[in-house]
Amino acid sequence: MECKNVVNALPAYLDLALNKGEEADIKGHLAQCPDCRNEALLLSSSWNALGVLESIQPSEDFRARFWARARREEKAREAQTGIFARFPLAPVLAGFLVLWMLGVAGGVRFFESRRTSSTPLDETLNRFVSPYPNDSIEKIFLEGRTPSDYHGGNV
Numbered sequence: 001m002e003c004k005n006v007v008n009a010l011p012a013y014l015d016l017a018l019n020k021g022e023e024a025d026i027k028g029h030l031a032q033c034p035d036c037r038n039e040a041l042l043l044s045s046s047w048n049a050l051g052v053l054e055s056i057q058p059s060e061d062f063r064a065r066f067w068a069r070a071r072r073e074e075k076a077r078e079a080q081t082g083i084f085a086r087f088p089l090a091p092v093l094a095g096f097l098v099l100w101m102l103g104v105a106g107g108v109r110f111f112e113s114r115r116t117s118s119t120p121l122d123e124t125l126n127r128f129v130s131p132y133p134n135d136s137i138e139k140i141f142l143e144g145r146t147p148s149d150y151h152g153g154n155v
Helices: 003-014 020-032 032-052 064-079 088-113 122-127 137-142
Strands: none
Touching: 003 032, 003 122, 020 032
16 A cells, blocks of 8 residues: 555544455555554544543533524625625626726727828828829829820930
8 A cells, every 4th residue: 555545544544434454454554664653653642632632512502692693694694785796797797898998998099090190082192193203204194195295206
């Protein structure tokens, strides 16, 4: 048997609550293992020391006072009218709502920071307005002319 198993079974062994086979296994292990034997001795002496103490007797009205207090506490618990007593999931829902609001606010702020100050009309016009000078090939093409029309045929 392993020491761990023997130490776990020592209380039952000392109470004589094991079957004959288990008792024989533990007895054999204790004969060979000084550490487990010391553990059994400590546990046995602890039980013996507890037996020396005088027993405590509860007062005559102990049970009546105990059950009266239990009923009072039960009624007090039922009388709680706070929002968390009526709705036990309220803290979870409140936390979810706060996280949702933070997410929405963060999303709005993120998309506003990505947004430019131009309007959609400005963006459309910027696509068709050339960054090149007025007499560039692109400008001539956009006006529907040929380079020869613009430069007198020398292009």
